[in-house]
Amino acid sequence: MHFVDAKGILTGTGGHYGMNIYRGCSHGCIYCDSRSLCYRFTHPFEDIEVKQNAPELLEKALKSKRKKSMIGTGAMSDPYMHCEEKLRLTRKCLEIIHKYGFGVAVQTKSDRILQDIDLLDEINRSAKCVVQMTLTTYDDELCGILEPNVCNTKRRIEVLEEMQKRGIPTVVWLTPILPFINDTEENITAILNECVRVGVKGIIDFGMGLTLREGDREYYYAALDKHFPGMKEKYIRRYGNAYELPSPNAKELTGIFKKICKENNILSSPEECFNYMYELPEKYHQLSLFLD
Secondary structure, X not given: OEEEOOXXXXXXXXXXXXXXXXXXXXXXXXOOHHHOHHHOOOOOOOOOEEEOOHHHHHHHHHHOOOXXXXXXXXXXXXXXXXXXXXXXXXXXXXXXXXXXXXXXXEEEOOHHHHHHHHHHHHHHHHOOEEEEEEOXXXXXXXXXXXXXXXXXXXHHHHHHHHHHHHOOOEEEEOOOOOOOOOOOHHXXXXXXXXXXXXXXXXXXXXXXXEEOOOOHHHHHHHHHHHHXXXXXXXXXXXXXXXXXXXXXXXXHHHHHHHHHHHHOOOEOOHHHHHHHHOOOOHHHHHHHHHHO
């Protein structure tokens, strides 16, 4: 872990903003796209870069914006990694978001988000909060291989359940689905049934498969060699050096996914989910303008 003073913290314009307080990750997920060389990391991925001035930058940015909007965090780096336990920078940024009447969409794999559930509840009451949780595999043992340094899927489902009790809407990322590993009807159905039970608002799926780029591919293949002997060769034979690696079962699994979502009124296209997450209801715009 090392500390830097960032020049800015928000990306995007108008409709919604993105924010990454950390760079790199300690979760160790074997498929992580953020390891890809295109993101130009100048330090080891596990050596977390901490934007120590993130709260100050965020306050300065939000103070100057009269139009309230949603702020997303967690797209590139999980805001609830191990270092958040001590640093609490995500917490400080959430307090600032709440102070200025903005909404927030938080994406994580970690149950550390429960430390901030009271604050997330307050944001959801005054503006809007959406909690996004990634679920890839229902089997605890397999989850420990694919996502070794973070809580398992069943614990993440408990987090979704706690959010539901507070009336905080949730969205699940059902991705990636790894060919020949977690791309089974049993796995997908088990996850979807739990999503129905805990009342998720939407589920994001990008076609039941995996993407690999330079940097990410090498790390993933090394993990396959370690945990699934012979699997790397199977991938190379089928997919070569492709960026998109759809599951051989993609059509069948997508059918199951669409059917269960439709039957339970769950948003099921990425566009629907993103539109929902980043829409801040007009009544909150009016309220925040009045408070200004």
